[in-house]
Amino acid sequence: MNSPYVTSILKSTDEAADIKTFIFRYPGKIEPGQFFMIWVPGVDEIPMSVSLIQGDVKGITFRKIGDATTALYHLKKGDIIGVRGPYGCGFRLRGKHLLFVGGGTGAAMLAPMVEHARKKKLEAKVIIGVKTKKELFFEQRLTRSGATVVVSTDDGTKGFKGFASDLANDILKKEAIDSIYTCGPEPMMKAVFTHSKKIPFQASLERYMKCSLGICGQCCIGRGLRVCVDGPVFDRTTLKSVGDFGVYKRDAAGRKILF
Amino acid sequence: MLASGIMDEDAGSMQRIIDCGAGAIVTKSIGIKARDGYPNPTVVELDHGILNAMGLPNPGIDEFGQEMGLLRTSTTPIIGSIYGATVEEFTMLATKMQQYGATAVELNVSCPHAKRYGLEVGCDPELLRTITSSVKKSINIPVFVKISPNVTDIVDIAKAAQQGHADAVVAINTVKAMKIDLETTRPILANKTGGYSGKAIKPIGVRCVFDIAQHITIPIIGVGGITTGEDVIEYIMAGACAVQIGSAVYYRGPEVFGLICKEIKQWMNAHGYKTLAELQGVAHR
Numbered sequence: 326m327n328s329p330y331v332t333s334i335l336k337s338t339d340e341a342a343d344i345k346t347f348i349f350r351y352p353g354k355i356e357p358g359q360f361f362m363i364w365v366p367g368v369d370e371i372p373m374s375v376s377l378i379q380g381d382v383k384g385i386t387f388r389k390i391g392d393a394t395t396a397l398y399h400l401k402k403g404d405i406i407g408v409r410g411p412y413g414c415g416f417r418l419r420g421k422h423l424l425f426v427g428g429g430t431g432a433a434m435l436a437p438m439v440e441h442a443r444k445k446k447l448e449a450k451v452i453i454g455v456k457t458k459k460e461l462f463f464e465q466r467l468t469r470s471g472a473t474v475v476v477s478t479d480d481g482t483k484g485f486k487g488f489a490s491d492l493a494n495d496i497l498k499k500e501a502i503d504s505i506y507t508c509g510p511e512p513m514m515k516a517v518f519t520h521s522k523k524i525p526f527q528a529s530l531e532r533y534m535k536c537s538l539g540i541c542g543q544c545c546i547g548r549g550l551r552v553c554v555d556g557p558v559f560d561r562t563t564l565k566s567v568g569d570f571g572v573y574k575r576d577a578a579g580r581k582i583l584f
Numbered sequence: 585m586l587a588s589g590i591m592d593e594d595a596g597s598m599q600r601i602i603d604c605g606a607g608a609i610v611t612k613s614i615g616i617k618a619r620d621g622y623p624n625p626t627v628v629e630l631d632h633g634i635l636n637a638m639g640l641p642n643p644g645i646d647e648f649g650q651e652m653g654l655l656r657t658s659t660t661p662i663i664g665s666i667y668g669a670t671v672e673e674f675t676m677l678a679t680k681m682q683q684y685g686a687t688a689v690e691l692n693v694s695c696p697h698a699k700r701y702g703l704e705v706g707c708d709p710e711l712l713r714t715i716t717s718s719v720k721k722s723i724n725i726p727v728f729v730k731i732s733p734n735v736t737d738i739v740d741i742a743k744a745a746q747q748g749h750a751d752a753v754v755a756i757n758t759v760k761a762m763k764i765d766l767e768t769t770r771p772i773l774a775n776k777t778g779g780y781s782g783k784a785i786k787p788i789g790v791r792c793v794f795d796i797a798q799h800i801t802i803p804i805i806g807v808g809g810i811t812t813g814e815d816v817i818e819y820i821m822a823g824a825c826a827v828q829i830g831s832a833v834y835y836r837g838p839e840v841f842g843l844i845c846k847e848i849k850q851w852m853n854a855h856g857y858k859t860l861a862e863l864q865g866v867a868h869r
Contacts, residue, residue, distance in 0.1 A: 364772075366765075407765070535624060535626045535638065538634075539591075539834060541591075541626070542594065546596070549596050549600025549603075578619055578621070579618075579647075
């Protein structure tokens with residue numbers, strides 16, 4: 326039933342500046358790349374990708390950025406939230422040499438997929454791109470999984486100085502990568518999409534969501550592709566036909582907002 | 585046809601529904617200005633239906649012109665749904681929809697959860713008659729009036745639409761409802777109350793269409809809980825000449841339009857009917 330399941334926060338962890346992870350009990354299977362609708366009673370309900378899958382315990386990792394995430398950020402261990410889902414289609418494993426490109430909080434939803442790939446003994450290289458060093462999180466967790474983690478910062482406070490997409494471009498020139506997974510700001514994903522030419526590519530898109538059940542049309546892109554049901558992960562073939570990708574999203578009223 | 589409010593705020597979505605076999609599209613209800621709608625939760629699934637309080641989100645009539653423009657070449661009729669608070673707003677919106685190439689307009693006078701709009705207009709027969717006749721005078725494409733079951737007597741409202749020279753009545757919009765979460769002790773919808781749609785409301789819609797059909801002569805478009813071909817047959821027997829489908833897009837996916845058309849044909853073949861007209865209103869005999 327697509328109605329919020331009320332659960333309490335088991336643990337809250339500070340990951341980086343304004344970024345927290347909450348873990349909570351939520352039974353059921355979930356694939357890396359799928360998302361929950363998280364209800365902050367009395368405030369709002371927002372889509373949020375799963376960042377941790379440990380049996381019945383699931384986690385979300387988010388940045389304090391709007392009213393809903395700020396209200397969520399101020400909740401503590403023992404406070405209750407509503408959870409429904411999982412929704413959408415997650416990532417598909419393809420190839421043996423995988424490149425993950427996470428920008429900002431995008432690394433949060435890539436993490437379960439990196440760990441999944443490592444369990445299957447696949448080679449995983451992960452770029453975590455952030456604006457500045459104090460926003461960096463999951464570097465240790467992903468290194469522990471056996472992935473090769475490289476960091477880019479816009480201001481050069483750690484690792485490669487520049488955008489994650491530029492670092493990805495360098496890696497693609499030097500290394501034989503046969504599958505790319507990305508989540509982050511859409512212009513960054515679009516740049517990786519363009520640089521990577523014909524390599525299999527999967528990107529997780531973010532759109533304003535309301536119903537998450539594929540009926541209200543709020544998150545539709547291209548020819549009626551519902552990010553909540555047909556996505557949020559789309560492959561290269563699909564994205565080629567989507568004129569919105571990297572160009573515009575829509576606000577709550579359905580107006581186009583250019584990236 | 586696709587009911588208003590479901591995957592119909594942008595041209596691409598409407599195009600997909602056309603690809604899936606819908607005979608016509610009714611757009612999201614569009615107002616004068618852009619509206620964000622209510623905060624989430626706006627939709628919750630219940631045991632036998634879907635409860636929503638979207639709050640009439642839409643980009644506003646001027647910006648919506650872009651989406652309509654992309655559908656100009658479509659051979660499938662596009663019906664522009666509009667909502668307003670006054671006669672002037674309705675006529676202005678209808679005129680714009682006609683300019684954009686809409687095949688018809690549908691007046692939303694039945695949204696159960698938006699202050700000043702929708703049902704607040706549609707439960708006053710006198711106001712409804714005035715709005716309908718003013719819109720009729722301002723445009724030359726057909727005018728449909730979508731009415732609500734949340735009134736004392738839906739027949740009075742349907743009659744008012746007919747007196748205002750509407751070309752068809754669309755019945756029904758969602759049924760006012762609420763869901764309270766026991767753990768948090770609060771209504772789940774941010775707007776607290778909402779409109780119930782889906783399977784649970786089909787008998788309510790069928791009854792409304794049946795009663796209205798006995799009192800008006802203009803066509804009735806049936807809507808409310810239709811999920812299968814047999815549901816369509818039931819509405820037609822009650823007196824509808826066409827139907828709209830909304831929540832079934834959730835139950836069966838956008839492909840539901842093609843599936844339902846196939847099921848209607850199968851049922852008619854199995855029962856020896858050649859046209860839907862043979863079935864229209866037969867329950868009144």
